[in-house]
Amino acid sequence: MKRYDLVFITLADLPNEEIDAIVERYTSIITNMKGMMVRVNRWGKRKLAYLIGKQSRGYYVMMDFAGTGSIVSELERNLKFDEKILKYMTVKQADSITREEIEKEISGVSKEAEEKPAEAAELEARPRSVERREFSRSIVRRSTKPREEPKETEKGGKESK
Amino acid sequence: MTAYANPRESRPRYERRVYHKRKVCRFCTNSDLKLSYKDPDILKYFLTERGKIIPRRISGNCALHQRKMTVEIKRARSIALLPFMVSDT
Numbered sequence: 001m002k003r004y005d006l007v008f009i010t011l012a013d014l015p016n017e018e019i020d021a022i023v024e025r026y027t028s029i030i031t032n033m034k035g036m037m038v039r040v041n042r043w044g045k046r047k048l049a050y051l052i053g054k055q056s057r058g059y060y061v062m063m064d065f066a067g068t069g070s071i072v073s074e075l076e077r078n079l080k081f082d083e084k085i086l087k088y089m090t091v092k093q094a095d096s097i098t099r100e101e102i103e104k105e106i107s108g109v110s111k112e113a114e115e116k117p118a119e120a121a122e123l124e125a126r127p128r129s130v131e132r133r134e135f136s137r138s139i140v141r142r143s144t145k146p147r148e149e150p151k152e153t154e155k156g157g158k159e160s161k
Numbered sequence: 162m163t164a165y166a167n168p169r170e171s172r173p174r175y176e177r178r179v180y181h182k183r184k185v186c187r188f189c190t191n192s193d194l195k196l197s198y199k200d201p202d203i204l205k206y207f208l209t210e211r212g213k214i215i216p217r218r219i220s221g222n223c224a225l226h227q228r229k230m231t232v233e234i235k236r237a238r239s240i241a242l243l244p245f246m247v248s249d250t
Contacts, residue, residue: 048241
């Protein structure tokens with residue numbers, strides 16, 4: 001079995017029940033095809049970095065599962081026709097993983113989940129450590145200033161008129 | 162320090178001595194940092210304001226991590242966590 005991450009973006013203004021239904025639908029596809037669901041992470045509503053289908057916001061859901069490649073193609077076939085899905089991406093995380101390894105991890109994950117609130121999105125929940133802040137400070141940031149040349153030429157053009 | 166045997170070295174006035182601080186790969190020094198498309202906050206620092214990937218000679222990443230990072234940035238782009246391009250206006 002291989003391990004995959006599936007991230008999909010649904011419309012942002014869907015009611016919660018509908019998102020539950022979507023998640024359940026794709027989970028059932030995975031389990032029906034003898035895949036193993038490790039966890040479902042809901043990142044929640046986020047602003048998209050660019051417009052997708054004239055939408056600027058979306059609801060992110062990440063599914064971590066293990067299974068064969070046929071599951072992936074089946075999932076993607078369904079996602080393609082789903083109008084509520086803006087975009088999806090599957091990434092292979094591990095080439096070979098055994099059932100026991102996953103079961104071990106699932107039990108570990110569920111313990112963690114009990115400690116944390118269920119809605120805690122992976123991105124937001126992580127505490128910003130001091131190291132991370134230092135990291136951000138130390139990064140080289142190049143400011144790409146907009147070129148001024150074209151503006152000047154525009155001005156020149158106006159003046160000549 | 163050495164004698165100016167080479168004529169080039171004998172006129173150091175016009176040669177600006179650029180001080181290069183040795184940059185160390187951040188991902189090698191800090192193992193807590195994990196490169197992943199799921200964490201666009203980290204990847205964002207390696208993008209210019211225009212959304213381009215900052216080259217290795219400026220970011221100071223090692224070859225391995227730069228390679229891994231570009232893959233993760235491209236993944237993040239494909240699910241709209243990072244922009245492909247930032248246009249002004």
